[in-house]
Amino acid sequence: MTPDPASLVQFAALPYRKVDGATQVLLATSRDTGRWVIPKGWPMKNRKPHEAAAQEALEEAGLKGKPGKKPVGSYQYWKRLKEHFVLVTVVVFPLEVTRQLKSFREAGVRKLEWVSPLEAAKRVDEAGLASILLGWEEAKPRAAPRMAKARS
Numbered sequence: 601m602t603p604d605p606a607s608l609v610q611f612a613a614l615p616y617r618k619v620d621g622a623t624q625v626l627l628a629t630s631r632d633t634g635r636w637v638i639p640k641g642w643p644m645k646n647r648k649p650h651e652a653a654a655q656e657a658l659e660e661a662g663l664k665g666k667p668g669k670k671p672v673g674s675y676q677y678w679k680r681l682k683e684h685f686v687l688v689t690v691v692v693f694p695l696e697v698t699r700q701l702k703s704f705r706e707a708g709v710r711k712l713e714w715v716s717p718l719e720a721a722k723r724v725d726e727a728g729l730a731s732i733l734l735g736w737e738e739a740k741p742r743a744a745p746r747m748a749k750a751r752s
Contacts, residue, residue: 608688611649612640613657613695614672614732615665617714624714625733626697627723628661631709632680636723639663640690653693661712662704668694672736675728692732 615626615638627636639660644652654667671691678685715723721733 608686610640610642610688610690611653611656612638612690612692613653613663613667614638614692614736615657615661615663615695615697616736617697619714623717623736625717625720625736626661626663626712626714627720629711631706634711635725636713636720638692638724638729649691650693653691654695657695657697658701659705660710662701662707663695663697664699664701665695665697668696673728673732675726675732677726677728690729692729 617624617626626638628639629635630637639653639657641652641656641659643649644655647655648669649671650667650669654665657663657665670693672694674689674691676687676689679688717733717736721730724730724733
């Protein structure tokens with residue numbers, strides 16, 4: 601049976617935090633190949649896409665936080681199944697991390713690392729994900745420029 605292409609969508613969390621004013625994102629290794637990825641998974645019954653992404657971040661990296669309701673982008677990758685590969689579209693939601701647990705479901709099978717968005721873009725294999733990471737700083741709201749005092 602051929603999978604329905606419309607159903608081959610996953611939801612991912614792009615976990616981020618600020619440290620000394622600099623943005624860091626969390627990467628995790630995949631269970632099978634050890635590649636650097638962000639937490640992602642299949643849609644979940646009775647959960648909105650951003651909620652499913654946040655749940656994946658909890659299970660795969662022990663992260664709790666506030667998920668954004670609007671995606672920051674999407675990318676595609678070839679997922680290895682038992683006998684073949686399928687093309688999957690991943691919709692990425694930001695996750696502002698407020699807490700990182702030491703114990704979580706996949707703690708023994710994944711390596712986690714906080715890095716700059718630039719470093720993360722260098723580590724991931726998917727060009728579309730790298731593009732999202734490279735655009736991360738530009739997409740974040742910035743403080744309004746300060747007005748110079750008028751001279752009298």
